[in-house]
Amino acid sequence: MLADRVVLKGMFYGVGAGLCWGVIFLGPKLAPELSGAQFAILRFLCYGLICAVLLTPRWRIAYAALRREDWISLFWLSLIGNLLYYTLVGSGVQLAGVATTSLIVGLIPVLVALAGRNDDQAVPLRRLAPSLCCAGAGAALISLHTLQTGAAGQSAHIGPGLLCAFGALLTWSWFAVSNARRLNRMPGVSAYDWALLAGVMTGAQSLLLAIPLLGPEITHHDPQKWLSHLMVAGGVALLASLLGGALWNQASRLLPLALSGQVLVIETLAALLLGFVWEGHWPDAMQWSAIVLLVTGVVWCLRCHQARPQSG
Template sequence: MWGLVFLAPELVRSFAPLQLSVGRYLAYGLIAVILSAPRWNRVFYAVKFQDWKALFWLSLFGNTLYYVLVSSAVHAGGIALTSLVLGFMPVAVTIIGSRDKGAVPLRSLLPSLGLCAAGAVCIGWQALTMPSSSGQSVMGLVYALAALTCWTTYAVWNSRCLMRLHHLSVHDWNLLTGLVTGGQAVVLLPIAVLVSSGSHSLPEWGRFALVSASVAVIASLFGNALWNRMSRLLPLTMTGQMILFETLFGLTYGFLWEQRAPRVLEMAAFALVIGSVLSCVAVHRRYSARETLPVMDLAA
């Protein structure tokens, strides 16, 4: 579901990234208002002030600011540089998660992280060899690193919030995130209007509204809900690896849109990423078995 976000700009190419972002999050916020209205009193009293602060920063880091930084990185340094830097998000999240109490030791995850990094390098190297990779700049690298920092912060912080807030369902947390992100989109709306490049016809606006609403429902509502559910079920060291699938499906949708087969390096990246996730799952399974064995022996 998240991979579809990469296809949306191609469907409405005449609109600026900020406009697409604002349109998506305005629709996400409106849907969140409608769905949360019947249960507002129960949810509102369950959320404390510190939770609202967390929601504000999570919405900013994981949605609003992250997308602005990614767009700036692409404009300044190109898609190649941006994809190479952001491809290391799983590595960053997994390394941070390995410091949690009871987490799988980092040394056990090194093979998985190595495969993950190799897959990211394949994707980045493929992009670097494309003709459109010219015009890279230092500012593009700065924007991409800032985007990497933002989303890594979001993934770690959001996972820990969900582990702490047992009184809120992942659905309610997702709707609250939509409300806050929608509020941020309202603030950015005047800026999105000012950066509008030229006029658009009525059919173009209709297509823009349809794409924005579709991305809001598929990626923000359902995609985020599934991500939040997963964040409660899996340790952070495994959560980081799951981000790889966004890149894989984004590439798949790109191949379908361009009507072409993956190149050699792209197929290698697919194989490395799948190997990374499978090896990570295997390590966690073995670690979980060792942790439960003493309990089983004691029961016997």
């Protein structure tokens, strides 16, 4: 019973993180004048500044709890899981569209579940297979639908956009696995402090890239346009990076890796909903079928974990 409560609490945090992260796919659409890399840098500059302010009173405690290998992991997790991932997402959204990118990235749960199949408390792969197939079928169905209906007007961009989306899939799958395992090896560091430290690290990395990537664009847009870009990037940073990151770190500590990967389907659904609202139409029958498959995969996986035998 206690284990079930822990799983449900972890699911609550994971679903919250997924809902917050849904906005990351819409952000680049709201700033089409910026490339994926430029919008990523602007977002993480805002995120780094927010995290630096919040971390200031806790800096000594957080700093004392980290070892050298933790700082090295923090550097790579921030660079690959934040900057590189979101650069690829932003480029994919602008080149191939919100739906295509979000649904390819939506395959992350499949890769994460496969990566965690040998971890403690993980459900055997044969029991996870139906839910994985369900989620994978939903993602494949709606991806095929999006490609069929959208490729005609984007023939020059669809290829690079798909490469960016698949790159984002690989980078964040690696991040989800590595970040969860790093957190479990650092019992003295809170999930909240780790999220703030990652924000400061990513902000510092973005600052180094800001001049060569954003500098030439400063004179191309008027101050009002830059203010608009800054507000969009700041909103994404606050909601997705800060709140979503903190919720995800809590979920990573409470859920088996395979189940935490399944929860990421919520991010895909949130991104789809925002994308459909932004484009001003609702899903058709084929899209609804794919969404039902994705949700069924999540619920099915949750039941598998709740029903697993408990050790004394």
